[in-house]
Amino acid sequence: MNADKAPKSIAEAVNQALSRNEVEAERLANRVRLLFLCGIAALAMFNAPAVTAASNLYNFTALVAAFLYGLALFAWLKTRGYHPALKYVTSLVDITALYAVLLLYTRDSLAPVGLKSPLFYVVYPLIALTLFRCHPRLTAVAGGYALALYGGLFAYVTVRATLVWGDYTKELFDSSVAVVPQMTKALILIAYVLVISYLARYGRALLHRLVRDEVAARIANETMERELELAAQVQAQLHPSQYPSMEGLRLHGTIIEGRFVGGDYYDFIALSPHSVLMLVGDVSGKGVPAALIMSGVRAFARLSASLNAGLEDLIFRLNQMLYESTPATSYLTLFAAEIDIAAGAIRYINAGHPPPLLDTTDSVRALGCGTPPLGLFSTLPGLRAHCEPFPRGSLLVACTDGVSERSNPAGEFYGLASLQSFIERNRVLDSADFAGLLLKEVREFGAGAPLEDDLTLAMARFDGGRG
Numbered sequence: 001m002n003a004d005k006a007p008k009s010i011a012e013a014v015n016q017a018l019s020r021n022e023v024e025a026e027r028l029a030n031r032v033r034l035l036f037l038c039g040i041a042a043l044a045m046f047n048a049p050a051v052t053a054a055s056n057l058y059n060f061t062a063l064v065a066a067f068l069y070g071l072a073l074f075a076w077l078k079t080r081g082y083h084p085a086l087k088y089v090t091s092l093v094d095i096t097a098l099y100a101v102l103l104l105y106t107r108d109s110l111a112p113v114g115l116k117s118p119l120f121y122v123v124y125p126l127i128a129l130t131l132f133r134c135h136p137r138l139t140a141v142a143g144g145y146a147l148a149l150y151g152g153l154f155a156y157v158t159v160r161a162t163l164v165w166g167d168y169t170k171e172l173f174d175s176s177v178a179v180v181p182q183m184t185k186a187l188i189l190i191a192y193v194l195v196i197s198y199l200a201r202y203g204r205a206l207l208h209r210l211v212r213d214e215v216a217a218r219i220a221n222e223t224m225e226r227e228l229e230l231a232a233q234v235q236a237q238l239h240p241s242q243y244p245s246m247e248g249l250r251l252h253g254t255i256i257e258g259r260f261v262g263g264d265y266y267d268f269i270a271l272s273p274h275s276v277l278m279l280v281g282d283v284s285g286k287g288v289p290a291a292l293i294m295s296g297v298r299a300f301a302r303l304s305a306s307l308n309a310g311l312e313d314l315i316f317r318l319n320q321m322l323y324e325s326t327p328a329t330s331y332l333t334l335f336a337a338e339i340d341i342a343a344g345a346i347r348y349i350n351a352g353h354p355p356p357l358l359d360t361t362d363s364v365r366a367l368g369c370g371t372p373p374l375g376l377f378s379t380l381p382g383l384r385a386h387c388e389p390f391p392r393g394s395l396l397v398a399c400t401d402g403v404s405e406r407s408n409p410a411g412e413f414y415g416l417a418s419l420q421s422f423i424e425r426n427r428v429l430d431s432a433d434f435a436g437l438l439l440k441e442v443r444e445f446g447a448g449a450p451l452e453d454d455l456t457l458a459m460a461r462f463d464g465g466r467g
């Protein structure tokens with residue numbers, strides 16, 4: 001369906017852009033017309049002493065009429081709007097007015113003046129004005145019309161003047177009309193019309209390509225935005241809606257979505273009345289693919305937990321699943337911890353994840369021991385769970401790299417040292433306030449820059465107090 005709609009959308013956008021271009025081109029051509037008339041008026045005044053009174057009358061009458069015509073066009077475009085036929089009307093009227101003046105010149109002293117007057121060369125910029133419309137047919141029509149009028153003027157003048165074949169002396173300095181020079185002028189005009197027509201066709205093709213590329217980019221951007229929106233919805237639906245309840249254990253997690261939706265993941269899964277599995281992970285890449293892989297990880301982890309799979313077995317099988325079913329470039333960093341409040345201990349495996357921090361009564365330690373990210377290798381060297389004490393008063397904080405790698409304008413990362421300092425300063429806060437204040441500090445560390453990655457935080461506090 002999208003493939004069928006895209007070309008239609010592009011074609012419609014191109015047609016609309018060409019229509020808008022015609023309107024703007026007509027206004028621009030009219031402004032150029034008036035500026036050009038100002039130049040012609042200056043030349044007419046410069047030549048006034050050298051021509052007859054009749055020629056001056058023709059010149060200035062035509063100039064006044066052309067100025068009024070240009071002003072009338074401005075008024076028409078402003079009040080009545082633009083019509084596609086207007087480009088033909090204006091172009092043909094311009095050329096007709098020029099040849100009308102040349103025809104009037106034939107009535108002044110010598111008929112060949114109409115053919116030999118330098119005013120003839122004004123036809124070239126008049127034809128060039130059609131380039132603004134990027135319309136090859138208009139250029140061809142205007143050029144053909146100019147040639148036809150030239151042929152008519154030539155036929156009219158030859159009836160009233162002596163015709164010779166190829167004497168340039170008579171053409172330049174005599175009242176006779178030489179055929180070869182006049183044919184040369186016609187051939188030059190034909191070549192000029194062909195060149196201008198080619199440029200108009202090229203300009204239209206270029207405009208078409210630019211608009212097509214712009215629309216294609218806009219459609220791709222809209223598609224990407226829809227993907228990111230869908231990924232955000234998938235991600236939000238997979239966050240735990242409620243946490244396991246155990247006396248003295250306070251669990252909390254949150255994700256602040258970044259500029260690009262990623263595969264961040266956290267979960268708390270009850271294993272027994274006194275133990276819980278805490279998971280924090282980050283799938284490589286962004287968008288819908290990462291969110292879908294993350295959803296598969298969540299489902300697999302919950303299924304394994306329900307089957308009482310041990311921590312090592314869960315990580316081993318999860319690695320196998322990702323290695324066999326995802327692209328070679330995809331991987332998952334994961335921190336998995338079994339928290340046992342009855343034993344006052346945690347068992348954890350860190351698979352390439354930013355080290356979580358464990359704050360106990362006497363120190364803050366980074367839990368970095370573990371194994372490579374999941375999904376990259378068929379086997380995991382050194383796969384074994386590590387144990388740490390987790391007595392009352394302990395706090396475990398795990399984040400994704402969106403937190404630790406948040407950068408400031410100087411290119412410095414927020415890092416684990418800042419996270420440790422924050423924990424030491426705010427360990428007494430309850431879970432929600434702690435998480436909110438930490439993520440606020442991380443965002444402010446970036447000095448207002450947009451989040452390039454999700455900010456994900458999961459924490460477990462064992463104190464038997466408020467949470």
